[in-house]
Amino acid sequence: MNYDNVMKLALERGFYFPSCEIYPDAQAGFWEYGPVGVSLKNKFLELWRRELVRRDRMLEIDGSQIMCKSVFEASGHLASFADPIIKCKNCKSTFRADKLIVELASIEVPESAPIEEFDKIIIEKKIRCTKCSGEFDKAHKFNMMFKVGIGPEEEPAYLRPETCQSIFVDFPRLFKTMRGKLPLGIAQIGKSFRNEISPRQSLLRLREFYQAEIEVFCNPKKLNELEKFSEVKDTVIRIQVNDSQKTLTCTEAVESGVIPNKFVAYYLGLLSEFYEKTGIDMKKSRFRKLSDKEKAFYAEIAFDFEVETTTGWLELVACNYRSGYDLGGHSNKSKEKFEVLDDNEKVLPHVFEISMGIDRSLYSILEHNLREDKENDRIVLSLKPYLAPIHVGILSLVKKDGLEEKTDEIYMKIKTKYDAFLDHSGAIGRRYRRLDEIGTPFAITVDHQTLQDETVTIRMRDQMSQNRIKISELDSVLSKEIAYP
RNA sequence: GCGGAGUUAGUCCAGCCUCGCAGGACGUCAGCUUCCCAAGCUGAAGGUCGCGGGUUCAAAUCCCGCACUCCGCACCA
Numbered sequence: 001m002n003y004d005n006v007m008k009l010a011l012e013r014g015f016y017f018p019s020c021e022i023y024p025d026a027q028a029g030f031w032e033y034g035p036v037g038v039s040l041k042n043k044f045l046e047l048w049r050r051e052l053v054r055r056d057r058m059l060e061i062d063g064s065q066i067m068c069k070s071v072f073e074a075s076g077h078l079a080s081f082a083d084p085i086i087k088c089k090n091c092k093s094t095f096r097a098d099k100l101i102v103e104l105a106s107i108e109v110p111e112s113a114p115i116e117e118f119d120k121i122i123i124e125k126k127i128r129c130t131k132c133s134g135e136f137d138k139a140h141k142f143n144m145m146f147k148v149g150i151g152p153e154e155e156p157a158y159l160r161p162e163t164c165q166s167i168f169v170d171f172p173r174l175f176k177t178m179r180g181k182l183p184l185g186i187a188q189i190g191k192s193f194r195n196e197i198s199p200r201q202s203l204l205r206l207r208e209f210y211q212a213e214i215e216v217f218c219n220p221k222k223l224n225e226l227e228k229f230s231e232v233k234d235t236v237i238r239i240q241v242n243d244s245q246k247t248l249t250c251t252e253a254v255e256s257g258v259i260p261n262k263f264v265a266y267y268l269g270l271l272s273e274f275y276e277k278t279g280i281d282m283k284k285s286r287f288r289k290l291s292d293k294e295k296a297f298y299a300e301i302a303f304d305f306e307v308e309t310t311t312g313w314l315e316l317v318a319c320n321y322r323s324g325y326d327l328g329g330h331s332n333k334s335k336e337k338f339e340v341l342d343d344n345e346k347v348l349p350h351v352f353e354i355s356m357g358i359d360r361s362l363y364s365i366l367e368h369n370l371r372e373d374k375e376n377d378r379i380v381l382s383l384k385p386y387l388a389p390i391h392v393g394i395l396s397l398v399k400k401d402g403l404e405e406k407t408d409e410i411y412m413k414i415k416t417k418y419d420a421f422l423d424h425s426g427a428i429g430r431r432y433r434r435l436d437e438i439g440t441p442f443a444i445t446v447d448h449q450t451l452q453d454e455t456v457t458i459r460m461r462d463q464m465s466q467n468r469i470k471i472s473e474l475d476s477v478l479s480k481e482i483a484y485p
Numbered sequence: 486g487c488g489g490a491g492u493u494a495g496u497c498c499a500g501c502c503u504c505g506c507a508g509g510a511c512g513u514c515a516g517c518u519u520c521c522c523a524a525g526c527u528g529a530a531g532g533u534c535g536c537g538g539g540u541u542c543a544a545a546u547c548c549c550g551c552a553c554u555c556c557g558c559a560c561c562a
Contacts, residue, residue, distance in 0.1 A: 012496055012512080024536040024552055081562050087486075095486095095559075144562070161562080197486070197560050205561070296562050315561095377523065398520055425514085429522030445521070457521075464522070 001370040002310035006363065007202060009370065009381070013438050015040065016203060029199030029207030031359075036438050039389035039419060041210075041362060044278065045189055047386065048212050048356070050484055051274040056228075058185030058214060059178055063166025065191055066148055069156050071165050074333035075326065080297045081161060082143035084118050086136045097139045100127065115139050144194045159193035164353060166190075167215045168326045171349075175217075175340055182342045182349060183218040183226070183263070189358070201311060203359040210358035216267065217349035219342045220323070223261035232269030239268075239287040239303075258289075260301060264321060267354055271305060271317060277485050278361070279384045281368045284308035287319070298325045307364045316361050322351040369439070381439035382462055385482045391418045392478060393435040393443040399424050407446040410456070410471060418478055436461055442481065444474065 010016045014034030020026035033041060053060055072078045084097035097118040098109050105125040109117055118139040121127070128135065146159040160166070167186045174186060189212045199205045233251045239258055240246070246258065250269040253259040259268065268287055276282055290302040298320065305317035327338040327348055339346045369382045385391070392414075396407040404424055411422040421440070423431050428445065435443055443459040450456050450471075457466045458477065469477055 008496065018553090021553095026553075028553065077562075083560075083562085085486090085560095099559095142560095194561085199561095200555085298562085395521095427523070428520075429524090431523095432521085433523050447521075459521085466521075 001367060001372065003201070003367070005379075006366045006370060009366070009379070009437065010037070010202070015366065018202075027207070029196055029205070031202055031206060036389040037362070040365075040383075040387060040439075041358065043387045043389075044358070044362060044365070045212065047277060047484060048189075048274065051277065052214060052270055052354075053185075053187045056185050056270065058187045058216075059174060060187045060189075061166065061170060061174070062190060063160075063163065063170065063188060065160055065193070066150070066157050067160050067165060067169075069158065070333055071160075071169060071330075072145065072158055074329040075165055075168075076297060076329065077145060077158075077161055078143070081145060082141040084115060084139050085142045086118065086122065086139045088136055097122070101125075115141055142197070144196070146193050146195055161194050162192050162213070162355065163188050163190045163211045164213045164215050164326075164355065167213070168330055168351075169334075171217065171327065172336055172338060180217075180340065182222075182340065182347070183216055184349075185214055185216045187212070187214045189213075203363045204311065204314065206359060212356040212358055214267075214354040214356075216263075216352045216354075217327075218263060218352060219347050220350040221347075222342075223263040226262045226266055229262040229266045232266055232273070235269040235273055237268055237272045237287060238282070238285060239289070241289045245286065259303075260321075264301065264303075264319070264352060267352060268303060268305075268319060271319070271354060275305070275307075275316075277384065278365050279369050279382070279387065280307055280361075280364055284368070286313075296320060298322045300325075307368075309364055309367050314360055314364060316357055316364060318353070318355045320353045320355070322353055324348050324350050326351055376464065378433045378436055380436045380461065383439035383441070385441040386484045388439045388441050388482070389419065390421045390435065390438060390440040391442065391482050392420050393431065393440050394420050394422050395428065395431055395443055395445045396424045397428060397445055397447040401448065402451060403446050403448070406450055410444065410446065410474070414475065414478070417475070418482070432459065432464075442478065 013036055015037040016031050016033050018026065019030035019032050049060070052058065069078070072081075086095050086097045086100065101107050101109055101118065101121055104127050105121060107121055107125075109121065122136055122139070145161050148157050148159060149155065150157050167188055171186070174180060175184065189210065191208060192211050193208050196205060196207050199207055229250070234249050236247060236249055237253060238245065238247050239253060241258055248256070248258065250259075250265045254262055254265045259265040272282070275285065285305065285307045287303045288306055290299075290304060295302045296318070300323045301321035303319040304315045305319065306313045306315050308314075330336070331338040331348070339348050365383070365387070366381070371380055371382060373380050394407055394411040394414075396403040407424065408422070411420060414420055421435070432443055439461070441461045443461075445457045445459065447457065449468075454471050455468050456471055456474070457468050459466045
């Protein structure tokens with residue numbers, strides 16, 4: 001199924017929809033999750049916690065979304081998270097000043113250079129608009145961070161453009177108070193904000209979005225000393241380097257040099273195991289090693305985890321070896337000590353980051369699991385049972401003869417333990433199909449036999465088959481079926 | 486931001502050229518019927534026709550501006 005099918009499902013069934021849509025001045029790039037979407041998101045995040053945070057004994061924090069100016073001076077975002085932009089006076093087309101200068105004058109100007117530098121070269125080299133040959137206006141910087149004014153004096157602060165800055169600035173306290181030992185993973189789920197020039201395609205490019213980030217702090221001398229690497233040594237990962245696609249175990253990837261060390265390989269292995277369990281089609285996924293030009297300004301080694309969708313390859317996770325860039329930057333700026341003891345030696349930890357886009361991941365899960373069952377004339381969302389927004393539908397075959405009351409009774413018993421949905425109205429087939437469409441794996445139906453022998457039918461979403469089970473066994477059957485892997 | 490195409494009920498769309506009662510299908514809700522897979526019948530709810538202005542006796546329809554969406558370009562640390 002394609003983007004449009006997912007979009008239709010999202011709007012009709014309450015997965016997600018545009019923010020502030022009743023007002024004409026609603027800005028693009030802001031979306032809301034409806035009830036079904038929130039339930040899916042919560043379950044996805046619980047899986048993330050199980051497979052990464054708890055498995056690797058990471059610490060999870062929840063930091064502020066608004067952070068002071070110093071944070072972004074130290075992180076480099078104020079200088080580097082901005083593009084030098086020039087605009088044609090005639091046709092109003094905008095260009096990246098640095099890219100245009102490289103293209104037309106073959107002069108490399110760093111994008112963080114003073115803004116007058118760009119104007120100077122444009123005048124000297126007589127650079128004109130490539131579309132209409134018009135003259136350019138003065139260059140200006142477009143910073144992708146949202147600025148906010150704090151208090152009556154409107155002291156400048158910023159909405160964080162990535163959640164991880166909280167983790168870096170909190171690192172000294174966390175390491176001391178949480179009895180930290182390298183390697184130490186610190187995780188966070190939260191919102192980040194980027195003033196995208198042209199947000200597009202609903203959840204795929206947002207101005208306000210969720211990230212689930214993990215920063216692993218490590219001793220750079222010990223990137224190949226990692227006992228727990230054995231847990232993933234046979235885990236298969238798909239990886240693309242310089243346009244050639246390879247499918248290797250983590251061990252093979254390290255030995256062949258495709259991945260530089262066991263440390264990075266371990267986390268790529270964990271991530272791969274995690275996504276396998278989300279129901280994303282791993283045959284349509286890859287880790288892609290980024291070239292020097294594609295990497296972010298702070299990254300030394302970078303792999304993107306990408307998934308193929310009907311809109312093209314989509315980056316879901318950025319895995320960056322950020323070296324000592326972040327802690328070094330904050331240490332210099334704040335004068336706080338970031339070195340820690342490892343084997344009685346003081347080290348400034350290096351950082352490996354696993355920065356996951358939650359919204360894009362949820363979209364990919366929906367697209368990869370939505371299918372049209374033509375034979376039975378239905379749309380089915382074949383989610384893993386543990387990710388299903390509604391675990392189980394509780395239905396009465398008909399309302400009369402006391403079946404409605406009996407059905408209510410069963411619903412009352414399980415509604416606090418499971419995400420259950422009670423439905424009495426309309427044809428039974430229609431009710432099954434509605435549940436199929438939002439990915440509900442099971443439907444319990446109360447029929448006339450229930451009143452005689454205390455049994456109900458349980459219907460499986462994917463096969464449309466039914467078994468009869470005792471009401472007394474319902475809880476144990478359901479809890480087994482919807483358990484996380 | 487540029488170019489093109491769009492915006493009408495929850496969803497998809499007709500109506501626009503040539504101003505003249507706000508429509509259809511699906512979905513939703515209620516009732517009847519059937520009683521295990523979107524059947525049928527009856528009824529109902531749901532719209533500032535993207536927003537603002539103009540022209541006109543009269544604007545979803547013509548004109549202007551803006552916003553948003555999609556496609557392409559550019560952008561995406």
